[in-house]
Amino acid sequence: MTAPPLVAVAHGSRDPRSAASIAALLDVVRASDPGLDVRAAFLDLSAPRLPDVLSALAADGHREAVIVPLLLGSAFHARVDLPALVAEAHARFPRLSVSVSDVLGPDDRLSAVALRRLVAAGARLDDPSLGIVLAGAGSSHAPANEAVAAVAASWARRFPVAGVRAAFASTADPDVPGAIAALRAAGARRIAVASWFLAPGRLPDRVASLAGDAVVADPMGDAPKLASLIVDRYLATAAVAAA
Structure with a gap:
């Protein structure tokens, strides 16, 4: 058949x-x-x-x-x-x-791809002074945002970095500047932004524009x-x- x-x-x-x-x-x-x-x-x-x-x-x-x-x-x-x-x-x-x-x-393969893109952008996941922002689109549906936050929490447990925070390009809080500020307040001296996006577009561009001098990973892509x-x-x- x-x-x-x-x-x-x-x-x-x-x-x-x-x-x-x-x-x-x-x-x-x-x-x-x-x-x-x-x-x-x-x-x-x-x-x-x-x-x-x-x-x-x-x-x-x-x-x-x-x-x-x-x-x-x-x-x-x-x-x-x-x-x-x-x-x-x-x-x-x-x-x-x-x-x-x-x-x-949710699937671990998404996390693995996002991490690979982050490392390719220059982030060192063994850097104790690094703060990581996991940036997603944001939704009015709270469980969708909580799923992104759960990935960020799993990274925080897994890697010896200064902290990992989820952030959102629209609709939900915190936004990218807010997450960066929280990480710096917690002692992060360097910031890297991971992409919880499949493809380039308006929202990933917005994330990059708000990230300041942080390292910004590409979307997950192909x-x-x-x-x-x-x-x-x-x-x-x-x-x-x-x-």
């Missing part, structure tokens, strides 16, 4: 670097499993939009599809936007069965560990759908 297509759904951005980064990540997914039909889609701001991708699948005669949300946490887009679009697709294309996997987080996480989310959901 032919495996259902994997529809990887990202948020979308007006910044073309974002879609290009998602495309590069999905190229890594395809390279890891050449037989898998991988389609990119976006919730907003970038093309192709998810309804258009599902419409094309239905028009081609596909009976199944598995959506993997390229979202780091379960915030508004995962809890509201995506289910609404899937419900609309079920109504429009009753012969197309659409399953949705869990979001990417890391192979991310590709393996996407495939694992797909396989788990496809197995349940086929049972």
